[in-house]
Amino acid sequence: xxxxxxxxxxxxxxxxxxxxxxxxxxxxxxxxxxxxxxxxxxxxxxxxxxxxxxxxxxxxxxxxxxxxxxxxxxxxxxxxxxxxxxxxxxxxxxxxxxxxxxxxxxxxxxxxx
Amino acid sequence: xxxxxxxxxxxxxxxxxxxxxxxxxxxxxxxxxxxxxxxxxxxxxxxxxxxxxxxxxxxxxxxxxxxxxxxxxxxxxxxxxxxxxxxxxxxxxxxxxxxxxxxxxxxxxxxxxxxxxx
Numbered sequence: 001x002x003x004x005x006x007x008x009x010x011x012x013x014x015x016x017x018x019x020x021x022x023x024x025x026x027x028x029x030x031x032x033x034x035x036x037x038x039x040x041x042x043x044x045x046x047x048x049x050x051x052x053x054x055x056x057x058x059x060x061x062x063x064x065x066x067x068x069x070x071x072x073x074x075x076x077x078x079x080x081x082x083x084x085x086x087x088x089x090x091x092x093x094x095x096x097x098x099x100x101x102x103x104x105x106x107x108x109x110x111x112x113x
Numbered sequence: 114x115x116x117x118x119x120x121x122x123x124x125x126x127x128x129x130x131x132x133x134x135x136x137x138x139x140x141x142x143x144x145x146x147x148x149x150x151x152x153x154x155x156x157x158x159x160x161x162x163x164x165x166x167x168x169x170x171x172x173x174x175x176x177x178x179x180x181x182x183x184x185x186x187x188x189x190x191x192x193x194x195x196x197x198x199x200x201x202x203x204x205x206x207x208x209x210x211x212x213x214x215x216x217x218x219x220x221x222x223x224x225x226x227x228x229x230x231x
């Protein structure tokens with residue numbers, strides 16, 4: 001069974017801190033995604049990556065960057081955390097096998113104070 | 114631009130009631146359609162999906178959805194809900210996901226929160 005693991009379930013950081021959110025998948029998936037989930041706003045795509053060292057901006061990339069040095073790992077970086085980045089962050093992955101769904105991690109609830 | 118609209122933001126039902134959650138999308142080409150569910154405290158998981166073929170799709174836990182191309186709709190149904198169906202439900206659409214090159218993005222609805230009273 002596919003497993004997408006996010007390193008932290010809960011994080012509390014201070015304004016201005018640099019924050020790293022880590023995501024690892026164990027199914028050799030080419031595509032990985034970072035979303036944020038906020039009440040009433042659904043899921044919004046921050047960044048995605050379709051291959052190692054490749055990345056594409058999603059709908060709300062401002063204030064974020066990503067890193068994909070290895071196929072199984074996709075990191076989301078908040079260069080200088082702000083209170084409006086308090087949110088639930090979801091990582092997902094998918095391969096190229098037809099009809100396979102997007103697999104999600106359990107999420108990281110980040111609070112920026 | 115592609116968009117997905119879920120008509121109901123909050124739904125409250127009693128056990129054994131029937132459920133229908135609406136989902137409409139805007140895109141004229143070939144689409145792949147998904148319903149995901151997020152139970153309290155759990156990760157998002159796939160409920161069902163439509164890629165091609167029979168427009169009536171059956172998923173897990175007794176859910177089904179019907180793709181009506183002429184109405185750009187993919188409504189989710191369950192004949193008799195249970196307390197354990199309390200969750201948030203998301204509809205998502207992709208433009209021919211597996212032939213989209215590097216554009217493997219899903220467009221998500223805002224979600225519907227379902228509460229089932231025992």
